[in-house]
Amino acid sequence: MSEQPESAPLVEAPADAVAGEVVLRLTDVVKTFPGVRALDGVQLEVRAGEVHCLLGQNGAGKSTLIKVLAGVHRPDSGLVEWRGEQVTFANPQAAMRAGIATIYQELDLVEDLSVAENAFLGHEPRGFGFIRRGQMARHTRQILGRLGHAEIPPNRMVRALPAAGKQVVSMARALSHEARLIIMDEPSAVLAHDEVENLFRIIRELTAQGIAVIYISHRLEEIREIGDRVTVLKDGRTTAANLSARDTPTRDLVSRMTGRTIEYVFPDRADDSEVGEELLQVEGLTRAGEFADVSLTVRAGEIVGIAGLVGSGRSELMETIYGARRAESGTVRMAGRALRPGSVGAAVKAGLGMAPEERKSQALLLGEPIYRNVTLATFGRYARFGFTDTAREQAEADRVAESLEMRPRDVRRAVRTLSGGNQQKVVVGRWLLGDTKLLLLDEPTRGVDVGARAELYQVIRQLAAEGVGVLLVSSEVPEVLGLADRVLVMREGRVVRAAPAAELDEDTVLDLVMAGSLEVTA
C-alpha cells in the first residue's frame, strides 16, 4: 500500500536535550504469542529525568512492550538492562521492587479503599502486625505534596475521586515504591483538557527529581509539549529511536508509523458495482460525551468506512445506530423508516446486522457449537411452533461455513476451538442468514491473521457487490482506505472529514485522526 522504504534506518538524534544517564536499555527484544510476533526486535533507550514517548499504531506492540517492562510478560529473547544490569522480571512485583511502576489506562485502584491505603497497597507500613495508619497517612500526604496535590485527603475513598484524582493516586503509589521509571499508558485519554495541563505539571515535577517517564499517547500535540525524545514502533519493531519530540516533522513521525511490512491485500473493486438507493440515513445523532451531531448515509451496495482512534466515539456510534445504545437526539432511518431508538430487535427486523468490536465478549457463545453461533440471530426463523430445527440450522450454518471457507468445517465444534479469523467469520456469517440489508462491522480484522484478513476483505466486498450496505469501523487506516468507497474521519466524537476513499491517502487520514491541529501538509 504505502511506498515507504522497507528498512528505514534507525535515526539516532543527537542526545542534546537530555543529559541524564541511561537507566533503561532494550536491545533486540522479541516476544511471541501463538501465531503472533508481538515484539520483533525492539530497541529502546530511556534516560533519567526524561519523558520518552512511545508512538505507534494500534497493534504496533506498545502494550506488549509495557507488559514486558512491567514484569507481566517475559521476553523470548533480547536484552533488558535496568540501571546497568541485565534483568528479567519474574512478576509485576519484581518490577515494582526494582523501581519500575506502570500506570495503566484502566487504573488498577481499589475503589473502596482510601487514598493512603491504595498508595501503599501491598507494602503498608506495619508494626506488631498492625498497619501504622498514622504513618501511612503522613507518608501519603508527603507524596501527594510532591505531586503538587496536597489538597487530596489521604483518608478519602478513591471511589469519590474524579478520574484525574485517581490518576494522581496511581502516581502516588508509584512514588511510594520509590519508582525511578514510571510508564504511563495513554494517561490523557481519561482526562478533560484542563486536567491534561495538570498532568503535565506533575510529569515535569517527577522528571525534575530525576525520575524517567515513558509516555504513551496517540495525540501528537501532547508529545510535542511534554516529550523529550520519541521512539516509534511499527509491527513490533523499532522503526525510529530517540527522535527529538519537539523538532521532528509530523510527516516523518507518521511515515515511520505507517510504512509497513504487512501487505494489505485488497480485492479489486468491481467496476460495475453500482450503488443503489439510500439504505441507512443517520441525522444529527448525539450522545453526550461520546459523539455529537453525526450524520451519514449508506447506500445499498456501498461500503462506508469510519476512521478514528479508540475513544473517538466510533464504536459508540455504531452501537447507537444498531439500537444497543439509545441516542439522546437525532434519528436513524432504514430505507426511509425511522428505527425505534434503543431497540436492537427493531434494528435487526429492519435488516441491520452487527459484528461488534469485542468478538468474544460481545458476539460469541464460546462453549456452544459453531452452528448455534451462526444461527444465534435466526434460529427462531427456522423453528416451527417454537421447536428448533437443529438439522436445518446445521445445514444453513454449513452453507455459510462453506461460502466463507471456515476452518474447521465441522459446524458442531465449539467456537472456542477456532482461530480469531474463523471466529470472526462465524460472527459475520451470522448475518448472511436472514434478511440482512446493512451490515455494521466494528474492527472486523482485529486479532485476525494476515491470510484470514484477505479472505474477510473478499467476503465484505462480495457482500457489497450483492447489494448489502456496509458501515465499517477500523483503527487501521489502510484497511478503511482499501475497502471503503467513502470514508468518514472521526475525532473526539465528531466527523471531521467525509470524502470518497480515492481522494484520501493514509498520511492525510492519520493526520486528521491524530491531531488536526497540526500542519496538514498533504
Add this chain to the structure above:
Amino acid sequence: MSDGPFTTTQLPAQSPPVDPAETGAAGKPAATPGSAGRLSWWHGDGGEGARRNLALIGVLVVLFVIGAATRSDLYSNPDWVWANMLSILKLASVVGVVTVGMTFVIIGGGIDLSVGAIVALAGVWCTTIATQSFGAGGMIFTAIVVGMGVGLVNGALIAYGRLVPFIATLAMLVAARGLAAEISDKQTQISQNNTINGIATTNLLGIPLLVYILAAVVAAGWVLLNRTTFGRRTVAVGGNPEAARLAGIDVRRHTLLLYVLSGLCCGIAAIMLTAQATSAQAAMANLYELDAIAAVIIGGTLLSGGRGTIIGSLLGVIIFATITNLFAINGLSTEAQNMVKGGIIVAAVLIQQIQFGSLSQFFRRNRLTTS
C-alpha cells in the same frame, strides 16, 4: 424468508438451496459428512453433559452398592428393592419439580432463592377455606397462578428493575413467607379435598402418581431446554447476555419469563407437597431453595450460567434422596446425613472449578494472541 437477499449468489452452487416447504428432507445437511444432526436424548445437552451424567449415575450405583452392603438383609428381597426405589423417587419428586425451574433460572444466568417460600405461599393460598370451596380445579389453578405471579414479580424486579437476582429473590423469600404466615394466620390449613390429597396416594401401574408428575415435568423441561427456541434463548442469555442482546434477542423479556417458569414449577410442587401432607402451612418447603440449588450444582450446571442439563439436575435430586434413604434404612441420624450432603456439594463444586480453571486458562492464552 429464510434465504437472505444475497445468499443465492453468494453460496456455492453444489450446495442445494433449502426449500422451506420441505425442510424435513432437505434440512438434513447433505454437505456435512458425518453430521448426523440427530442428537440422542442423552446427548441433547452436549457430550460433556452426557459424560458428567454418566459419572452421576456411577455415584448412584455406588450408593446402591453401599446400601446393599450395609443392609443385605433388605436388599436380598427384590420386591423391597423395587418398593424402596419408588419411595426414593417419591421423596425426590417435589424438590425435583422445583429443581427443573431452578435449572432454567441458573442456566439463564440468575438464581432463585425464593422457591421454597413460593411453594409455601402457593400451598397456603390454595388451601384457604375460600379456595377449597372451588374444588380441586380451583386449588390447582390458584397454586399455579400464585406461583407464576410471584415469579413474575421476581422477574420484573430483576429484568426491568435491574436488581441483582440474589437480592431480589432473597427479599421475596422473606416477603412470601411473611405473606403465607399472614394468610394462614400461622395455622396449619388442612386440605379437605380428597382429589388433591389423592395425588399423593394414587398409584398407576404400581408407580406413585407423584413420580409420574416428576417425570412429566422433567420431560417437559428437557424438551423446553433442548428442543425449543425458549431453551436456546436461555443458554444464550446465560452464556453471554451481551452477545444475545446484539443478536436481537430480548434479554430482559426472556429473563422475566425464566422466573415465571420457576414460579410455575413451584406452584406444581405446592400442590404435590400439600397433597402429601394433606395440609399446608407457612413453614412448609423449608430450605427447598438450598436443596434445589445444590442439586443443580451437582448436576453440572454452571452457576455462572450458559451451560447445564436437566438430566443432571434430576440425578442430583435423586442422589440426595438416595442418601437420605440410605441413612434412614440404616437408622442413622439426619445430622450425619447433612454432613455427607455438604461434602458432596463441595466435591461437586471442586470438580467444576477444576474444569473451569483449565477453561479460563485457555481464554487467557487466547486473549494474549489477540492483543
